[in-house]
Amino acid sequence: MTRKLIIATVLMLSTVMVSCSTKPSDSPKPSDNNTTTVEQNKDDNGSSNADSKKANETTSDTKKVNKLKLSIYSIDDNSLEPNQSGTIEVNENSTLQDKLKELAKAVSEKKFDNLPIEVKSIDTVNGKKVATINLTDSNNKKWVPKFQGSTGGSVTANTLIENFLQSNNKSKGEWIDGVKFLYNNETIEYEHASDLSTVKYAN
Template identity: 45%
Template sequence: MDRKVLTLGLVMCLSSITVTGCSNSQQDEIARLDKSYVLEQQKNVELEKEKAVLSESLESANKRVEKQVSIITSLSKDSANEMNIYSICTGNIDDYSKVIDFYITMPKELSLKSKLSTIAETISEAYFSNLPIKVLEIDDKKIATVNLEEMPESSTDTSMKQSNSWSTSLFQGSTGGTITRIRLAESFLQKDYKGEWIEGIRFLYKGQRIDFQHVPELSEVIYRR
């Protein structure tokens, strides 16, 4: 009788250990699956961000193509005599040489400041995620002053503000800083344009002299010739 009781107790004890072991194993598996699920969610969020960036780039490229087609069409019409063509420039990442990226047209009768403002709006949209670029003045020596601003503080998308920033993104890194400088300076200076134009350009950041390691040229007046 005692042996039967002892055997029964041993069986119950082993069963309890087995159940506990299975329970712990299941909990570990659930925890692993939960962690995997969270990681997949994070990946999906990143993919959605990349998708949004690519969609924005595609939309911008399509708009640019439409503008180029419009320019080509206008050249074959009488209105071409009333318009001037200006180049928007970027930089070659291999040797940092100037590259004409695309063209825009503007009416000949526009003031010089208005033409510079149009260039500011164009490159802001094309290259700088619509960061504010404002032409402040053109002095009597034909030196234009252009102010670069960050996104307004009222913007609620902090991740967008951080990724689209002069100070934390566009002025950073040797390559990034150089390409930013080329896009700004060459597009504004229009060195190949033969008509009346500015003699040089001064860039400010938030109303102050630019002082960033990778864009030293932007701290001084950049001359056209």
């Protein structure tokens, strides 16, 4: 009798164990979870990258700098008339004084062998904006030959006046009305460059 009970118990336990091992799992496979997470991350990254690109494009648009062209003039030795020989670009939003400084640098390099040309000030005289430009050479007289000779002195004077007044440049924007030149902070008193001794106004 005891033997029969033991056999019956073993059979019942075996049946229960087989039933438990074959029961399907309700929980999702790990691989399914991983796939979902990867797809979600992909979507998040894609959206994030698109937003970042759009932000960068907006930033680059706001940083865009508007430029305007200033003319560089040469003077004909015979007619003493100005001819545009080049241009430079300056930031349209720079101050008038900064634009003049960039022009002074270019004129010095292209027309006067890098002799210093200093923008001292812009003053209002009788309602007009007049720039004072100082030609400097620390008293070593490197500017002096530029003021001499009937043709040489006139070419120097006209080159400086035309370049700073930009009279023929219709796209210069806000600009000075007149210009006054000094040599080492003093009035320029050379016969052949006499036009540099007084204030010159745009036509």
